[in-house]
Amino acid sequence: xxxxxxxxxxxxxxxxxxxxxxxxxxxxxxxxxxxxxxxxxxxxxxxxxxxxxxxxxxxxxxxxxxxxxxxxxxxxxxxxxxxxxxxxxxxxxxxxxxxxxxxxxxxxxxxxxxxxxxxxxxxxxxxxxxxxxxxxxxxxxxxxxxxxxxxxxxxxxxxxxxxxxxxxxxxxxxxxxxxxxxxxxxxxxxxxxxxxxxxxxxxxxxxxxxxxxxxxxxxxxxxxxxxxx
Amino acid sequence: xxxxxxxxxxxxxxxxxxxxxxxxxxxxxxxxxxxxxxxxxxxxxxxxxxxxxxxxxxxxxxxxxxxxxxxxxxxxxxxxxxxxxxxxxxxxxxxxxxxxxxxxxxxxxxxxxxxxxxxxxxxxxxxxxxxxxxxxxxxxxxxxxxxxxxxxxxxxxxxxxxxxxxxxxxxxxxxxxxxxxxxxxxxxxxxxxxxxxxxxxxxxxxxxxxxxxxxxxxxxxxxxxxxxx
DNA sequence: GAGTGGTCTAGACCACGTT
DNA sequence: ACGTGGTCTAGACCACTCT
Numbered sequence: 001x002x003x004x005x006x007x008x009x010x011x012x013x014x015x016x017x018x019x020x021x022x023x024x025x026x027x028x029x030x031x032x033x034x035x036x037x038x039x040x041x042x043x044x045x046x047x048x049x050x051x052x053x054x055x056x057x058x059x060x061x062x063x064x065x066x067x068x069x070x071x072x073x074x075x076x077x078x079x080x081x082x083x084x085x086x087x088x089x090x091x092x093x094x095x096x097x098x099x100x101x102x103x104x105x106x107x108x109x110x111x112x113x114x115x116x117x118x119x120x121x122x123x124x125x126x127x128x129x130x131x132x133x134x135x136x137x138x139x140x141x142x143x144x145x146x147x148x149x150x151x152x153x154x155x156x157x158x159x160x161x162x163x164x165x166x167x168x169x170x171x172x173x174x175x176x177x178x179x180x181x182x183x184x185x186x187x188x189x190x191x192x193x194x195x196x197x198x199x200x201x202x203x204x205x206x207x208x209x210x211x212x213x214x215x216x217x218x219x220x221x222x223x224x225x226x227x228x229x
Numbered sequence: 230x231x232x233x234x235x236x237x238x239x240x241x242x243x244x245x246x247x248x249x250x251x252x253x254x255x256x257x258x259x260x261x262x263x264x265x266x267x268x269x270x271x272x273x274x275x276x277x278x279x280x281x282x283x284x285x286x287x288x289x290x291x292x293x294x295x296x297x298x299x300x301x302x303x304x305x306x307x308x309x310x311x312x313x314x315x316x317x318x319x320x321x322x323x324x325x326x327x328x329x330x331x332x333x334x335x336x337x338x339x340x341x342x343x344x345x346x347x348x349x350x351x352x353x354x355x356x357x358x359x360x361x362x363x364x365x366x367x368x369x370x371x372x373x374x375x376x377x378x379x380x381x382x383x384x385x386x387x388x389x390x391x392x393x394x395x396x397x398x399x400x401x402x403x404x405x406x407x408x409x410x411x412x413x414x415x416x417x418x419x420x421x422x423x424x425x426x427x428x429x430x431x432x433x434x435x436x437x438x439x440x441x442x443x444x445x446x447x448x449x450x451x452x453x454x455x456x457x458x
Numbered sequence: 459g460a461g462t463g464g465t466c467t468a469g470a471c472c473a474c475g476t477t
Numbered sequence: 478a479c480g481t482g483g484t485c486t487a488g489a490c491c492a493c494t495c496t
C-alpha cells in the first residue's frame with residue numbers, strides 16, 4: 001500500500017474539493033502526511049510542490065501549507081506556428097509575402113520594444129491562407145541591429161514566423177490578445193467588411209534583454225483561440 | 230562546487246541557446262550529466278524534467294533526451310476574478326445585476342455543456358464597472374440540477390463569478406477567446422457604438438464531468454489581455 | 459535484452475520566516 | 478530559536494521502448 005506522488009496529489013486534491021480542507025485552511029506538514037500515506041517525505045513534497053505550481057495551495061516556510069483562498073485559475077496556451085495551426089486542421093497552408101521594407105524604426109515601435117531611437121528594422125507584411133481562404137494577416141517588425149542576417153533572408157517562401165523560430169529558438173516574450181475593427185486594408189486582405197471585429201494577437205520578443213521582434217497577427221472574422229485547464 | 234538543479238537547468242538551457250546542442254540533437258544521459266556536473270542523478274533529473282515541462286526538450290525512455298525541433302511555445306494566463314482585476318488597477322469596482330431568470334436550458338447551451346435537454350438553468354446578466362465606467366458585460370448560465378443552491382443565492386450584490394469560485398472552487402474548464410461585434414444591447418450596456426469590436430471570453434465549466442456553468446464575458450472596447458512567457 | 463528515464467527512499471543539511 | 482518547506486544525496490527498483 002505504498003502511495004506514489006500521484007496518489008498523494010489526488011488524495012490531497014480530493015480532500016480539498018470535498019471541503020475537508022477548506023480554503024485558507026492549514027494542511028498537515030510534510031512529515032505527518034508522509035507518515036499517514038506511508039511514503040517518504042520527498043514523495044509528499046513533490047505532490048505538494050506540483051499543487052502549489054498549479055495554484056491550488058500556497059506554501060510558506062515555517063508558516064506551513066494552506067489551501068488558497070481564491071484558487072489561482074490559470075490556463076496554458078500553446079502558441080503555434082501558423083503553418084502548424086492550419087495543417088493541424090487538415091487544411092492546405094499557403095503563405096504570401098505582401099511587402100518588405102528596411103527602414104528606421106518608428107517611435108511607437110521603439111517605445112514598445114525599448115529599442116534605441118534610429119535603429120534600423122525590417123518590416124514585413126504577410127498573408128497566411130487555409131485552403132485558399134484568408135486566415136491571418138501578419139505585420140512583422142524585426143530589429144536588424146540584433147538580427148542583421150534577417151536582411152539577407154528570403155521571406156518570399158518561408159514566413160518570418162518560422163524563420164525566427166529556427167534562428168532564435170528561445171526568447172522572452174510579452175503577448176497580448178485583443179479585438180480590433182478591420183481597417184479597409186485589413187478588410188481587403190482578409191476578405192471581410194471594413195469595421196468587422198477581428199481577433200488580434202500582439203507579441204513582443206526579447207533575447208537577453210535585447211529587442212528582437214514585434215508582430216501583430218490579425219485573424220479572419222470568427223476566429224477563436226481555445227484551451228482547457 | 231556542487232551544482233543545484235537550477236544551475237544544471239541554466240547550463241543546459243545555455244548550451245541549447247548557444248547552439249552547442251542543436252534542435253533535434255541528443256543530450257547526454259542523466260548519469261553522465263550528473264558526473265559532469267558533480268551532482269546526484271536526481272538533481273539532473275529534476276532540471277531536465279522541468280525543461281521538458283516547459284517544452285524545451287523531449288524525453289523518451291531508452292531513446293534519450295533531445296532538444297525539441299520546434300520548441301513548444303506556451304503561455305500561462307491567470308484567469309482573474311473581475312473584481313480583483315479591476316481593483317488591481319487601483320480602480321473602484323462596482324457590480325450590478327441586470328437580469329435574473331430561471332428557465333429551461335436552450336438547445337445551444339445543452340449542446341455546449343453536454344447538458345440533458347429540459348434541464349433547468351439560472352440565467353443571469355450582469356455588469357461590472359471600473360471607476361464608474363462600463364468594464365465588462367457578463368452573460369452567465371448556471372445549471373440548477375447540479376447547483377440547486379444557486380437559485381436561492383443573492384446575486385444582487387455578489388457577482389456569480391465570485392459566488393461560483395467560493396462554492397465550486399475547483400473544476401475543469403474550456404476557455405475560448407475571440408472578437409465579436411457589439412450588438413445594440415451590448416453597445417448600450419458598454420457605452421460604445423453598435424458594431425464595435427469587443428474582446429470576448431467564453432468559458433464552460435464542469436465538475437467531475439457534470440456541467441456547472443457557461444459564461445460569456447464581453448469587455449469594453451480596447452480591452453487587452455496580456456501575459457509574459 | 460539492454461539502456462534510458464521515472465520514481466521512491468531514508469537521511470541530511472540548509473534557507474527562510476514566524477515567533 | 479525553532480519549525481517549516483527546499484533541496485541534495487546515494488542508492489535502488491521499475492516501466493518503457495528501441496533494437
